[in-house]
Amino acid sequence: MIEYYDISGCYILRPWAMEIWELLKEFFDSEIKKLKLKPYYFPLFVTENVLQKEKDHIEGFAPEVVTKSGKSDLEAPIAIRPTSETVMYPYFSKWIRSHRDLPLKCNQWCNVVRWEFSNPTPFIRSREFLWQEGHTVFATKEEADEEVLQILELYRRIYEEFLAVPVSKGRKSEMEKFAGGLYTTSVEAFIPNTGRGIQGATSHCLGQNFAKMFDITFENEKGERSMVWQNSWAYTTRSIGVMIMTHGDDKGLVLPPKVAPIQVIVIPVPFKDADTTAIKGACESAVYTLNQAGIRADLDARENYSPGWKYSQWEMKGVPLRIEIGPKDLANKQVRIVRRDNGTKVDIPSTDLVEQVRVLLDGIQVNLLETAKAKRDACIEIISTWDEFIAALNNKKLILAPWCDEEEVEKDVKARTKGELGAAKTLCTPFDQPDLPSGTVCFASGKPAQKWSFWGRSY
Amino acid sequence: MIEYYDISGCYILRPWAMEIWELLKEFFDSEIKKLKLKPYYFPLFVTENVLQKEKDHIEGFAPEVVTKSGKSDLEAPIAIRPTSETVMYPYFSKWIRSHRDLPLKCNQWCNVVRWEFSNPTPFIRSREFLWQEGHTVFATKEEADEEVLQILELYRRIYEEFLAVPVSKGRKSEMEKFAGGLYTTSVEAFIPNTGRGIQGATSHCLGQNFAKMFDITFENEKGERSMVWQNSWAYTTRSIGVMIMTHGDDKGLVLPPKVAPIQVIVIPVPFKDADTTAIKGACESAVYTLNQAGIRADLDARENYSPGWKYSQWEMKGVPLRIEIGPKDLANKQVRIVRRDNGTKVDIPSTDLVEQVRVLLDGIQVNLLETAKAKRDACIEIISTWDEFIAALNNKKLILAPWCDEEEVEKDVKARTKGELGAAKTLCTPFDQPDLPSGTVCFASGKPAQKWSFWGRSY
Numbered sequence: 001m002i003e004y005y006d007i008s009g010c011y012i013l014r015p016w017a018m019e020i021w022e023l024l025k026e027f028f029d030s031e032i033k034k035l036k037l038k039p040y041y042f043p044l045f046v047t048e049n050v051l052q053k054e055k056d057h058i059e060g061f062a063p064e065v066v067t068k069s070g071k072s073d074l075e076a077p078i079a080i081r082p083t084s085e086t087v088m089y090p091y092f093s094k095w096i097r098s099h100r101d102l103p104l105k106c107n108q109w110c111n112v113v114r115w116e117f118s119n120p121t122p123f124i125r126s127r128e129f130l131w132q133e134g135h136t137v138f139a140t141k142e143e144a145d146e147e148v149l150q151i152l153e154l155y156r157r158i159y160e161e162f163l164a165v166p167v168s169k170g171r172k173s174e175m176e177k178f179a180g181g182l183y184t185t186s187v188e189a190f191i192p193n194t195g196r197g198i199q200g201a202t203s204h205c206l207g208q209n210f211a212k213m214f215d216i217t218f219e220n221e222k223g224e225r226s227m228v229w230q231n232s233w234a235y236t237t238r239s240i241g242v243m244i245m246t247h248g249d250d251k252g253l254v255l256p257p258k259v260a261p262i263q264v265i266v267i268p269v270p271f272k273d274a275d276t277t278a279i280k281g282a283c284e285s286a287v288y289t290l291n292q293a294g295i296r297a298d299l300d301a302r303e304n305y306s307p308g309w310k311y312s313q314w315e316m317k318g319v320p321l322r323i324e325i326g327p328k329d330l331a332n333k334q335v336r337i338v339r340r341d342n343g344t345k346v347d348i349p350s351t352d353l354v355e356q357v358r359v360l361l362d363g364i365q366v367n368l369l370e371t372a373k374a375k376r377d378a379c380i381e382i383i384s385t386w387d388e389f390i391a392a393l394n395n396k397k398l399i400l401a402p403w404c405d406e407e408e409v410e411k412d413v414k415a416r417t418k419g420e421l422g423a424a425k426t427l428c429t430p431f432d433q434p435d436l437p438s439g440t441v442c443f444a445s446g447k448p449a450q451k452w453s454f455w456g457r458s459y
Numbered sequence: 460m461i462e463y464y465d466i467s468g469c470y471i472l473r474p475w476a477m478e479i480w481e482l483l484k485e486f487f488d489s490e491i492k493k494l495k496l497k498p499y500y501f502p503l504f505v506t507e508n509v510l511q512k513e514k515d516h517i518e519g520f521a522p523e524v525v526t527k528s529g530k531s532d533l534e535a536p537i538a539i540r541p542t543s544e545t546v547m548y549p550y551f552s553k554w555i556r557s558h559r560d561l562p563l564k565c566n567q568w569c570n571v572v573r574w575e576f577s578n579p580t581p582f583i584r585s586r587e588f589l590w591q592e593g594h595t596v597f598a599t600k601e602e603a604d605e606e607v608l609q610i611l612e613l614y615r616r617i618y619e620e621f622l623a624v625p626v627s628k629g630r631k632s633e634m635e636k637f638a639g640g641l642y643t644t645s646v647e648a649f650i651p652n653t654g655r656g657i658q659g660a661t662s663h664c665l666g667q668n669f670a671k672m673f674d675i676t677f678e679n680e681k682g683e684r685s686m687v688w689q690n691s692w693a694y695t696t697r698s699i700g701v702m703i704m705t706h707g708d709d710k711g712l713v714l715p716p717k718v719a720p721i722q723v724i725v726i727p728v729p730f731k732d733a734d735t736t737a738i739k740g741a742c743e744s745a746v747y748t749l750n751q752a753g754i755r756a757d758l759d760a761r762e763n764y765s766p767g768w769k770y771s772q773w774e775m776k777g778v779p780l781r782i783e784i785g786p787k788d789l790a791n792k793q794v795r796i797v798r799r800d801n802g803t804k805v806d807i808p809s810t811d812l813v814e815q816v817r818v819l820l821d822g823i824q825v826n827l828l829e830t831a832k833a834k835r836d837a838c839i840e841i842i843s844t845w846d847e848f849i850a851a852l853n854n855k856k857l858i859l860a861p862w863c864d865e866e867e868v869e870k871d872v873k874a875r876t877k878g879e880l881g882a883a884k885t886l887c888t889p890f891d892q893p894d895l896p897s898g899t900v901c902f903a904s905g906k907p908a909q910k911w912s913f914w915g916r917s918y
Binding site: 003005006007010011012013014015018019021022038039040041042043044045047050064065066067068077078080090091094095100110111113128130302304 | 462464465466469470471472473474477478480481497498499500501502503504506509523524525526527536537539549550553554559569570572587589761763
């Protein structure tokens with residue numbers, strides 16, 4: 001899927017990754033267009049003085065600074081966007097005059113750069129990555145609040161419906177929210193093998209903080225000047241990494257059918273003395289029939305590899321279904337279908353090909369999500385005391401804990417759990433809250449608990 | 460379509476431009492996928508030492524150099540891609556081992572940066588722009604040659620079929636070819652108003668120059684190591700600028716229907732005392748009917764603007780057809796349709812709406828190309844002497860001249876025509892060559908002419 005590049009933290013995305021990205025993009029882009037989002041492209045560069053305008057925001061990012069053009073110094077240093085709030089909002093201020101200019105809804109698909117120094121990891125933490133960033137402006141907080149959740153639901157669908165990765169919707173703590181924003185919602189995944197949470201995508205309500213900074217106001221129906229309300233939201237190529245970690249097994253990738261660039265690989269199995277031409281013909285016919293039905297099928301007709309070698313290779317690549325056609329299948333007018341997710345094999349009549357493949361693909365999509373959900377759920381541990389918290393953390397659990405919701409307490413938990421594996425922090429406060437009996441106290445401070453929050457180590 | 464940005468030479472692409480870009484991309488991407496091109500994404504950054512490898516190539520570009528990360532200097536300076544040959548080809552060298560790895564066909568849609576200092580112009584010459592870049596590798600020159608022309612034909616189709624801009628296919632001179640390549644083909648447009656040629660897109664055969672530099676070899680069927688043959692090709696957001704300059708008139712943009720984000724704008728014309736609800740209903744019904752038929756129609760129901768103001772605004776934006784519905788139209792079960800390209804008005808029965816709109820849109824698409832072609836052709840001047848050349852140049856002509864095809868002569872012509880408006884140069888040697896009677900001499904050197912070439916000032 002990727003190739004390491006000669007600059008640390010930069011990776012080459014190969015077709016197997018890019019085709020997944022394109023499939024996700026197709027879904028998401030058509031959904032946001034229904035919400036009247038418009039495509040924009042803003043420049044890669046931002047002048048340093050604009051960047052400095054929003055101190056809080058900037059502390060969250062350390063942008064790269066471009067200083068030379070060829071051999072000569074630039075008039076003024078410029079920075080590469082780590083995100084585009086400071087690129088876009090001076091223009092929002094210019095474009096928005098009246099309530100008739102609202103809502104303003106911009107989205108762009110682009111690359112951004114964050115020169116992370118800690119543990120670059122393909123997809124998960126890279127210095128350059130691809131994303132979409134939506135930036136919207138409303139007259140009222142109600143509209144902004146509503147959109148935050150509409151977008152969050154689309155992010156949930158990307159993870160659960162497409163990538164078959166279970167996620168929790170929730171709200172970030174004050175410490176973990178987007179720098180400079182009002183509040184941040186996110187979808188959070190969890191990787192059982194490593195016992196770490198991972199932020200899947202974020203949908204921020206920026207409130208009026210950026211509006212103040214960049215002077216974005218409008219004249220309302222009564223002729224009064226008001227400050228706008230803003231959101232920004234993004235998901236990145238990281239989503240592919242979360243999917244890989246969730247479903248991968250000893251044999252390699254396992255791709256959910258909805259995002260698999262190839263859903264069915266057809267492999268001829270020409271035993272000695274068999275009619276190889278007829279077998280190849282049957283394989284080509286199967287691919288053709290499936291393609292005509294809108295199923296992404298391909299043929300591996302390479303003659304310099306054995307069927308067994310091909311099986312392993314396509315398993316490694318995670319293709320959901322393998323069809324084998326040998327002399328016996330040909331004679332019986334059937335094909336053998338092997339599932340990648342659980343290895344089960346079934347012989348089906350060639351006449352039922354499309355129908356059966358559809359059923360199997362749907363089944364794999366459902367099974368991957370259910371399996372991942374069962375594994376994730378088995379990791380959730382509800383705790384109530386500090387000792388239980390530490391034990392659960394050491395057991396790589398996704399910890400649901402009653403919390404007083406105080407920033408100082410979160411800082412304290414971070415400090416007390418510092419270590420080689422990284423500190424524990426809040427992942428989110430899930431919208432789906434268990435009952436919180438009155439008198440419940442915070443696991444860390446002993447103060448009255450305000451809410452249940454997910455805690456753990458994270459990527 | 461654009462907004463000026465606070466960094467000179469950078470522009471914000473607004474939806475009216477991005478939607479055209481998306482329509483072009485949809486066509487081109489599906490066509491190259493039929494040619495088995497695969498999507499990739501290579502990093503934005505390239506290390507300086509790799510850049511230095513290909514001196515000839517690099518002299519053609521002056522990449523931006525990133526030197527700081529936040530406040531601290533980077534370990535080694537890195538540059539931002541002006542194009543991706545030097546980013547990709549070290550990996551092609553790694554990936555290609557055997558003839559079975561060929562052809563390798565990569566395409567990416569991305570941003571690139573060229574810190575031009577001369578006359579930044581929106582779309583036409585900007586410091587950052589969007590493009591696709593295809594990079595392909597073949598075992599034989601024949602395959603590479605064939606693809607160069609397949610891609611060039613797709614570029615011709617983008618210009619002529621989509622943007623309604625007439626172009627000439629041809630080959631660039633040695634001076635004007637891609638730095639480091641073997642030969643460059645291009646589609647060349649011409650802007651009558653300014654009398655300047657403009658390169659529309661380029662399809663390069665790189666030969667084996669980069670293969671030598673980056674050591675890209677393969678083992679052929681006989682077990683011998685051979686050097687690969689490479690192509691690269693690109694078109695950019697400049698194409699939108701060429702379209703704007705070709706069709707624009709005193710009232711603003713004129714968009715060809717195939718790329719118009721809105722093909723039909725429907726405007727209610729509610730005279731005093733008219734049944735505004737019924738008129739608005741008829742407008743909504745027209746938009747719905749057209750949308751259902753796959754036509755991009757929209758309604759301008761804003762109540763704070765007069766119909767006349769709306770007419771002007773949508774004319775300025777270049778929407779191909781305007782539909783007006785007033786009380787008389789309602790009574791007669793008709794709509795009035797006005798063409799943007801020639802202003803003609805026609806009343807058609809509502810029942811024929813979809814059919815008539817289709818005919819009109821097709822007619823506009825054809826008419827725009829034919830009109831532009833007639834204007835362009837009227838600018839072509841065939842000359843044979845230096846005096847005729849200078850006269851034609853002063854008359855802003857697209858000059859077709861017999862040429863000896865010597866680099867020194869092209870340099871000399873450049874030097875002799877230097878001036879405020881810029882020097883004359885070759886645009887291309889068109890594939891469509893008029894007869895060249897033996898004994899014809901070069902207009903500039905008096906030596907035997909080898910070919911007819913287009914000359915002129917250019918963007």
